[in-house]
Amino acid sequence: MPPMSKYPFTDIEQKWQAYWEREKTFRVTEDPSIPKEKRAYVLDMFPYPSAAGLHVGHPEGYTATDIYCRYLRMNGYAVLHPMGFDSFGLPAENYAIQTGTHPLETTERNINRFREQIKSLGFSYDWDREVSTHDPDYYRWTQWIFLKLYERGLAYVAEMPVWYCEALGTVLANEEVLTTPDGPRSERGNHPVERRPLRQWILRITEYADRLLEDLDGLDWPESIKAMQRNWIGRSEGANVRFALEDGSGDIEVFTTRPDTLFGATYMVLAPEHALVDRITTAAQRAEVDAYVEQARLKSDLERTDLAKDKTGVFTGAYAINPVNKARVPVWISDYILVSYGTGAIMAVPAHDTRDWEFAVQFGLSIVQVVEPPAEVYVAHTEDGGLAEAFTGEGHAMNSGDFDGLQTAVFKQRITEWLTEQGLGRKAVNYKLRDWIFSRQRYWGEPIPLVHCGETIVPVPEEQLPLRLPDVQSYKPSGTGESPLAKVEEWVVTGCPDGSGSMGRRETNTMPQWAGSCWYYLRYLDPRNDRELAGRDKIDYWMPVDLYVGGAEHAVLHLLYARFWHKVLYDIGVVNTEEPFMRLINQGMILGEDGLRMSKSRGNVVNPDDVVSAYGADTLRMFEMFLGPLEAEKPWSTGSISGVHRFLDRAWRLAERELVEGEPPEHILRVLHKTIKKVDHDTGRLEFNTAIAQLMIYINELYKEETLFRAAWEPFILLLAPYAPHLAEELWERAGNPPSVSMVAWPQWEESLTRDEEVTVVVQVNGKVRARIELPTDTPEAELRDRALGLERIAEFTAGKELVKVITVPNKLVNIVVR
RNA sequence: GCGAGAGUGGUGAAAUUGGUAGACACGCCAGAUUUAGGAUCUGGUGCCUUCGGGUGUAAGGGUUCAAGUCCCUUCUCUCGCACCA
Numbered sequence: 035m036p037p038m039s040k041y042p043f044t045d046i047e048q049k050w051q052a053y054w055e056r057e058k059t060f061r062v063t064e065d066p067s068i069p070k071e072k073r074a075y076v077l078d079m080f081p082y083p084s085a086a087g088l089h090v091g092h093p094e095g096y097t098a099t100d101i102y103c104r105y106l107r108m109n110g111y112a113v114l115h116p117m118g119f120d121s122f123g124l125p126a127e128n129y130a131i132q133t134g135t136h137p138l139e140t141t142e143r144n145i146n147r148f149r150e151q152i153k154s155l156g157f158s159y160d161w162d163r164e165v166s167t168h169d170p171d172y173y174r175w176t177q178w179i180f181l182k183l184y185e186r187g188l189a190y191v192a193e194m195p196v197w198y199c200e201a202l203g204t205v206l207a208n209e210e211v212l213t214t215p216d217g218p219r220s221e222r223g224n225h226p227v228e229r230r231p232l233r234q235w236i237l238r239i240t241e242y243a244d245r246l247l248e249d250l251d252g253l254d255w256p257e258s259i260k261a262m263q264r265n266w267i268g269r270s271e272g273a274n275v276r277f278a279l280e281d282g283s284g285d286i287e288v289f290t291t292r293p294d295t296l297f298g299a300t301y302m303v304l305a306p307e308h309a310l311v312d313r314i315t316t317a318a319q320r321a322e323v324d325a326y327v328e329q330a331r332l333k334s335d336l337e338r339t340d341l342a343k344d345k346t347g348v349f350t351g352a353y354a355i356n357p358v359n360k361a362r363v364p365v366w367i368s369d370y371i372l373v374s375y376g377t378g379a380i381m382a383v384p385a386h387d388t389r390d391w392e393f394a395v396q397f398g399l400s401i402v403q404v405v406e407p408p409a410e411v412y413v414a415h416t417e418d419g420g421l422a423e424a425f426t427g428e429g430h431a432m433n434s435g436d437f438d439g440l441q442t443a444v445f446k447q448r449i450t451e452w453l454t455e456q457g458l459g460r461k462a463v464n465y466k467l468r469d470w471i472f473s474r475q476r477y478w479g480e481p482i483p484l485v486h487c488g489e490t491i492v493p494v495p496e497e498q499l500p501l502r503l504p505d506v507q508s509y510k511p512s513g514t515g516e517s518p519l520a521k522v523e524e525w526v527v528t529g530c531p532d533g534s535g536s537m538g539r540r541e542t543n544t545m546p547q548w549a550g551s552c553w554y555y556l557r558y559l560d561p562r563n564d565r566e567l568a569g570r571d572k573i574d575y576w577m578p579v580d581l582y583v584g585g586a587e588h589a590v591l592h593l594l595y596a597r598f599w600h601k602v603l604y605d606i607g608v609v610n611t612e613e614p615f616m617r618l619i620n621q622g623m624i625l626g627e628d629g630l631r632m633s634k635s636r637g638n639v640v641n642p643d644d645v646v647s648a649y650g651a652d653t654l655r656m657f658e659m660f661l662g663p664l665e666a667e668k669p670w671s672t673g674s675i676s677g678v679h680r681f682l683d684r685a686w687r688l689a690e691r692e693l694v695e696g697e698p699p700e701h702i703l704r705v706l707h708k709t710i711k712k713v714d715h716d717t718g719r720l721e722f723n724t725a726i727a728q729l730m731i732y733i734n735e736l737y738k739e740e741t742l743f744r745a746a747w748e749p750f751i752l753l754l755a756p757y758a759p760h761l762a763e764e765l766w767e768r769a770g771n772p773p774s775v776s777m778v779a780w781p782q783w784e785e786s787l788t789r790d791e792e793v794t795v796v797v798q799v800n801g802k803v804r805a806r807i808e809l810p811t812d813t814p815e816a817e818l819r820d821r822a823l824g825l826e827r828i829a830e831f832t833a834g835k836e837l838v839k840v841i842t843v844p845n846k847l848v849n850i851v852v853r
Numbered sequence: 854g855c856g857a858g859a860g861u862g863g864u865g866a867a868a869u870u871g872g873u874a875g876a877c878a879c880g881c882c883a884g885a886u887u888u889a890g891g892a893u894c895u896g897g898u899g900c901c902u903u904c905g906g907g908u909g910u911a912a913g914g915g916u917u918c919a920a921g922u923c924c925c926u927u928c929u930c931u932c933g934c935a936c937c938a
Contacts, residue, residue, distance in 0.1 A: 040892090213935080258857045258933075265856065265934055272938080290938060303938095345936085368936095375937045382938090388854085389936050466937055589933080660878070662866060667931080671865060674879040681878090687893095715869095724867065727877035734877095737894085796873045801919050803873060841918050846872050851918045 041686035043650030047760040051156055059774055060115065060158040064575045068112045075114045075576045076103050077555055077615070079584025079592075082120045082547075083144035085129070088151040089632065090640045090658070090670065095583045095621040097655045098664050098720060100157045102581065104756035105717045107158075108780040114576050115158060116558035118165035119145050122173075123547045124202065124222060127478035130509040137478040137509070141168055151643065155651045156759050158776065163558045167550025172557060173480040174500035175567040176549050179599060181483060181493050182606055188238045189472065191491075196232050196471050201225035203511025204475040205234055207546065208468050209266075209591045232515050235473035235482060235543060239598050243267050243465045245612070246597055254617040256665070259589045266590045268466025273450045274377065275459035277302060279314060280353040280362060286310060289376030289464055292386065293453065294445035296358045297434040298404035299381035300394070302365045303347065305373035306330040314365060316351025323348050323367065330369040345370055345393040356381075357458045358449075359435065368393065376464050384424065391424035405429045405442065470595065472546060475517040477509050479544030487530040487538035495531055501540075517542045551592055552599040555579055555614060567608065578611045586620040593618070619720065622667040624658070629669045640670050652758035653679045659722035659757070681730050682761055684737060685754065689765050691742045698743035705735045706746055707787035713753045714780070722757070729753060744769065749781040796847040797822045799831040815842040822848035 054060065076099050081092060096117075103115045126137035126144075145166060152159075165172050183189045197206045199220045210221045218227050239246075247267045250260045272291035279285060286302060304311055306327045315323045326348040347368030356363050363381075370389060371380055384394035385403040394401050403421055407413045407429045414422035428442035437445055453459035473482065483494035483501040494501050504525040506518050519542040520526060530538040553567070559576055560568035593615070600614040625631060626638025633639065645654045657678040662668040698706070709732040716725035732750060736742065748769060755762035755775045766775035789811055795818060797805040805827045809818070819840050822828060828850065835852035842848050 256857090261857055262933055268934095268937065270937075288938080292938080370936045370938095372937065380938050387938070389938075392936095464937075466934095586932080660865090666859090666866095668865070671879075674865065677878040723865095724877080727867075730877055794873075798873090798919075801917095806873075839918065841872090843872055843919095847919090849872080849918055 041683050041761075043652065043682075043760070044647070046764045047154075047156060047651050050760045050763045051153060053763070053773060054156075054158070054776075055153075055161075057774070058162070059776055061160050061162055062112055062114055064572060065112060072110060073112045073114070073576060074103075074106050074581070075555075075579045076106070076581045077115075077558075077579045077583070078117060079582070079588065080118045080120050080551070080554060081148060082123050082125075083141065083148045084125060085140070085144055087144075087147055088642050090624050090642050090645075091585070091621075091632075092152075093155055093642055093654060094624055094658050094664075095585070096152070096155070096157055097658055098619075098621060098722065099581065099583050100655075101659065101717065101722060101756040102720060103158055104759060104776060105780070107776060108752065108755065108778065110779070114163075114558070115160060116163040116165075117152060117157070117159040117161070118163075118554060118558065119148065119167065120547065120551050120554070121145060121166045121168040122479045122545075122550055124476065124478070127476055127509055130478070134509075136505075138168070141166075141478075154646055155642070155655065158759070163561050165554060165557045165561050167554065168478075170500040170502050171562075171564070173550065175557065176480045176545065176553070177483045177494075177499050177501060178496060178567065179553060179603070180480075180545065180549070181496065181499075183237060183602060184484070184493060186602070186606070188241065188602065190236055190238065191233060192236055193231055193233045194236075195229040196234055197227045198230040198232065198515075199225050199227045202476075204517075205230075205232060205471060205473065207471045207548075207591075209470075209594075210546075234471050235541075237470040237472045237598075239470045239595075240465060240467055242598050242601055243269065243467050245601055246594065249597075249601075249613055253613060253615070255615075256586075256618065256620055259586065259593070259618065259620065262589045263594055266467060266594065269463060270465075271461075271463050273446075273453060273459050274462040275357065275381065275453060277354040277357060277363070277381065279365075280355055283313075284310075286354055286365065286379050287377045288379045288381045289462055290381055290383075292383065292446070293449045293459070294431060294434075294437075294440075294442050295383040295386045295404050296356070296381070296449060297431075297437075298383040298385050298402045299356050299363060300361070300384060300400045300402055301363050301382045302354055303371050303380050303382055303393070304350070304365065304367045305371040305378040306367050306369055307373040308367070308371075308378045310379075311350065311367055314350050314352035319349060319351035323350055326367060345389070345396050347393060347397065349397075357453070357456070364399070366393075366397070374468070375466070385421055386424055386426055388424045388426060402433060404431060404433045406432045470598075472549075473543035474546050475511050475515060476544055477503070477506060477518040479546065480549055481519065482541040482543055482545060484541040485528060485531055485538040486541065487532060487534070487536060490532075491541075492530055492532045492538065498531070517544060519544070548592060548595045552596045553603070555582075555596075556603075556609065570608075570610075573608075574610055577609060578613060579615045580617060582615040582618045583621060584618075585623070589620075620665060622663070622665050624661070625667060625669040627670050627672060632670075640672075645675070649675060649679045650682075650760075652682055652761050656682070656726055656757050660726045662723055664720055664722065678726070681726075681733060682758055684733055685750075685758075685761065685765065688733070688736060688742060688747075689768055693744045693747060693769060694741045695744055698746040699739075702735065702739065702743070702746050704787055704790060705732055706749060707783040710749060710753065710781050710783035711785075711788050714783070717756060726757065729757070751775060752778060752781050793845045795822075795845065797825060797828055798847060798849040799828060800851060801849060804828060804831055811845060813844075815844060818842045818844070818848055822850065 078096050078099050103113045106113050121141050126140045129140050130137045197211045199206055202220060202225060206220055206227060211227055212219050212221050220227050247264060247269055250263055270291050272289060273293040274287055274289050276285040276287050347366045350365045350367060352365045353362050354365055382390040384390040384401040386405055405425060407425050407427060411427060413425050416422045431437050431440045431445050450461050481501045481503055483499060485492045504522045506522055509518055511518060526540050526542060527537060528540055530536050556568045559572040563569055596614060600609060601612060603609045604612050626636060628638050630636060642654060657675045660678050709728050712728040713725045751762050751765045762775050763773060767773055791811055792808050793811050794806050795809050796803050805825050807821055819842050832852050838851040838853050840850050
């Protein structure tokens, strides 16, 4: 596809990229004379420098923030706009396993390629602040933060069933495992994973669950992302209730969100793995129960959680006593009860819980209705007046002794108080959120700075950080649950940092890739500081991040982890705010031309380098913004890229005309001021597609003129500058101005010139447009009405009819209602 | 099933507070220019039409002088979660 370009974009773009780099045009420092409200921290999600290089999705978000930053600078803001690399990670290590190439070598090669590609798009980053998470000067502080977590009891070791991925040779966090039709799979690489009990480092993120939940309310984030985080945290409030075993040998504690349905609890169910199962099972049921437990153990998680299948379960032979009505209730086991949630046991209320209903129907257990649905709610009933399905809504209590008639919410509170008084239960809160499994059995990550000295664990002293990664012979995971580091004996064996003189062994697990990205936005503030992760004055100057732009795929993982670390840093006084990112925008994915996700196997991948060489960076930038709204998912369209390119080309050819001094004609001035207003408004709201459309309208107008007036041309260059910065710099210079256009003040519009002298007023009869009249702007409503009624054409439609009323909207329309 | 969001020309999409639906761009059509052009410029382009007009924003209903926009019902699609008691 040969481009039809004539304007020398390659020369222009190289020229100005070199200029910006040489002049450090976009370097920013902490100037105290700039008031807080004129400072902006605009952040991109930094990339993982993959071997494949940049794809067209990267420039989308980066262009959006770049346009916004350039716009802010021209409006007098000090703008912090940095870029870096999330450079620890599995692909480089897997490549090392295959080829023996050190991950450092691959990583740095990829970083150089990424940096070059990013620079070729003309983004206005302050490159002096670049960071890479694999750099020891960086991960020193990642390790430092880990030690702070450890000191505060937020990092602990535990043996627990964790997701283990054979192919990756490492454990994974819950968040990194996806449920697929083929069973649980790793989020990265789509490999099968399974649960294995292993000793792991775990971060106590659950301690922050409530704060992570509550503080979402104050954030200007997309509702969907907040909903996903809320959902992931999964807070539910209810009560823990103890049911005594009939034989008096103890009790079973359950968690319920509906303590108001306690009177309807007709049986209980334990998870097959529940500790009590073995003890309470009667001799008669023993064989059946053992077989079920064994079968449940062998089942994959997918089989266990398959909603479509019938409920299975086995009676243990034991009975418990319902504490409120002393009813004797059988105790069952079933794999629909998860041992890891709540207490691993439930009271079953089949009348008011769908799952319990299914189970009760399956096994012929009794169903007692204890909630009367509100009259206005339709509920299916059987012929004899009983419920035909579980009613899970709220209503009024029935069959509940003295509590009858209470509204659900009131009853919940009342019964919880009663249970507490009786010593039978208490208010309880549960979360779906689990603690964060933090260790990985891999090489290419931050070493965890701890030494095992016999039974005790001793942190590496802060002043000895960074604890550097040693070189290894083989990058292969040992497969025994240990990382390749375990084989580096001379690194592992070390003196105990406790000063005892005895020898210890280093922790050989490394941190997950998320660690480095949890705090990188802080390092940009003070990237060369070797005394602290960032100076407090710098943090106070810039933080929090005003705008954070990135893909929605990080909705839960990165954004939840980073918020957690930030809160810890807040608690230890390192940062000044509870939340790191005040405003978040997810750029929509750019799909292939076929409307499907770009992927190598589909062959629909567009390489930004090809677009840059064929059309130039300015065209790529503007085209990606012109495709549609930033947040929307949108298919690539090679055809319409020419529309944007043609626009820039026209701007170039316009500049070849002689610039004329003096006052431009009024009709041009009016379009100009409308354009300034629209582009200003839309750019500030990140509505770039409509701003570009307005720039096109203006160019089309200028093109029809014989002469090009400087006063009409220069403001256009300024409006263009954030969008097509290379071309704008060149045009600015050619217009006889010194560089750089990037620091010239944004043009202002005059309100009176944004309004036309004449407007078209629509005349409707009964809401249908029947005529249009040209009238001076702000014609009084009475005159509007008279003019409209006086129209011959309107008379045709109103003849012989009764005039009911006339509605006038100034400068817009007249609607004549007749009968 | 639950949660979030979206349905507008042949295509990507526009449309302050309800007030001319389809800006801008692609594509298509016509004209100009040109040795020629898939370059450039100008104009046209929702659909139907007996050229009066009719009709049109997923479907149906409602509120209103007036609905893409507000309300109700239904359908479709995308994303996320999914036996979380």
